[in-house]
Amino acid sequence: MKEKPIFQPSFGNRPEQLIGRNDVLDRLMSDLQSYPGSAERATLLVGQRGMGKTALLIELADRAKKHDFITARVTCGETMLDNLIEMLQKAGAGFIREQKSPIKGFNAGALGFSIGLTFTEEAQRSFGFRVKLEMICERLAQAGKHVLVLVDEVDPSVPQMRELATAYQELAGEEADISIVMAGLPSSIAETLNYKTLTFLNRAQRIALGLIPVSTVEDYYMNAFERAGIKASPDIIRQAAVHTNGFPYLIQLIGYYLTKLSESGKPVDEAILKRAEALASNEVDDKVFQAMLNPLSELDLVFLRAMAQDNGISNVADIEARTGLSHGTVQTYRRRLLDAGVVYSPRRGTLTMVMPQLADYIRRQEF
Numbered sequence: 001m002k003e004k005p006i007f008q009p010s011f012g013n014r015p016e017q018l019i020g021r022n023d024v025l026d027r028l029m030s031d032l033q034s035y036p037g038s039a040e041r042a043t044l045l046v047g048q049r050g051m052g053k054t055a056l057l058i059e060l061a062d063r064a065k066k067h068d069f070i071t072a073r074v075t076c077g078e079t080m081l082d083n084l085i086e087m088l089q090k091a092g093a094g095f096i097r098e099q100k101s102p103i104k105g106f107n108a109g110a111l112g113f114s115i116g117l118t119f120t121e122e123a124q125r126s127f128g129f130r131v132k133l134e135m136i137c138e139r140l141a142q143a144g145k146h147v148l149v150l151v152d153e154v155d156p157s158v159p160q161m162r163e164l165a166t167a168y169q170e171l172a173g174e175e176a177d178i179s180i181v182m183a184g185l186p187s188s189i190a191e192t193l194n195y196k197t198l199t200f201l202n203r204a205q206r207i208a209l210g211l212i213p214v215s216t217v218e219d220y221y222m223n224a225f226e227r228a229g230i231k232a233s234p235d236i237i238r239q240a241a242v243h244t245n246g247f248p249y250l251i252q253l254i255g256y257y258l259t260k261l262s263e264s265g266k267p268v269d270e271a272i273l274k275r276a277e278a279l280a281s282n283e284v285d286d287k288v289f290q291a292m293l294n295p296l297s298e299l300d301l302v303f304l305r306a307m308a309q310d311n312g313i314s315n316v317a318d319i320e321a322r323t324g325l326s327h328g329t330v331q332t333y334r335r336r337l338l339d340a341g342v343v344y345s346p347r348r349g350t351l352t353m354v355m356p357q358l359a360d361y362i363r364r365q366e367f
């Protein structure tokens, strides 16, 4: 079998090193250890495609396991509730101590369980998700274990998400030892949508996953390039890091293309770096930016094109002047784009694109 490559640009995998996320991981770990029922035990991570939501959930699950958590990581969808129960049963069974009954032949397993975390046939048949989850939490709590549920690609329109939200709220209300960390795209959970589950999602504490500091990327590249067999001067390494802007998917892509282009053993010069950057940017265009702009309306795009004329930060007043749209319409579209996570407001009255390369992409497009 071939050795695992250092750089692996894709979605939903685990990077060989998760960089720049220690603060958020520390905060999440401390929140998970707050008292049962605390509001800090329900968190929603929000970030654009490729910002590293899944990678973070995987890492968090790993850390939590080391602190007596039994975890289940599911993708939001029709089968998630069954998966969740089964994963908790599988991960937790080994920690359940069977109590031997003094009366021979009598199985003294907890009520509703046959062995470990397996339900009796009757419990399996007659109880729904909510009761099963409660039973598992109780049984694990007796074994000194806490339950952590991780839900990726949260979609409030999925009925099972609503069922999970209700069950979680009820269990948290009863101070069961359970926590939930969810992750989703800003556009999936925008306030303009109208689903009951949104109330739950909006009440959860929200953490926006953003870009990683370029200096952190540079430090990482120094070490990772060497391991990947990429020969590059400190200046080239710095330029490569700057180009990523701290966007996790691009960190992987640039590393990946530099590995490929330097297979001949030649040190990376400016020309090679430019080629790697172009190849990487093409993929970000197709897999991130296109997907980000796809759900937007014609007027959203008019707004964004007006913004793209600026270098970095735009004044909302200028957008009004450039587009000729009314003040009210500009405010509506400003809100829509903030909700969709395509822009953010660094200061009152100003807006900027979530990623600087997005402005380039928009300038290059013929809509």
Ligand SMILES: Nc1ncnc2c1ncn2[C@@H]1O[C@H](COP(=O)(O)OP(=O)(O)OP(=O)(O)O)[C@@H](O)[C@H]1O
Pocket (backbone or CB within 6 Å): 008, 009, 010, 011, 012, 013, 014, 015, 016, 017, 018, 019, 020, 021, 047, 048, 049, 050, 051, 052, 053, 054, 055, 056, 185, 248, 249, 250, 251, 252
């Ligand atoms: N902190 C990080 N350090 C290094 N690489 C990372 C980091 N976070 C994510 N990556 C890498 O970036 C790529 C995208 O990450 P990931 O799949 O987690 O994004 P995502 O936010 O879940 O995207 P999507 O919305 O499409 O599900 C993957 O190749 C992953 O290994």
Ligand SMILES: [Mg+2]
Pocket (backbone or CB within 6 Å): 011, 012, 053, 054, 055, 152
């Ligand atoms: Mg993901």
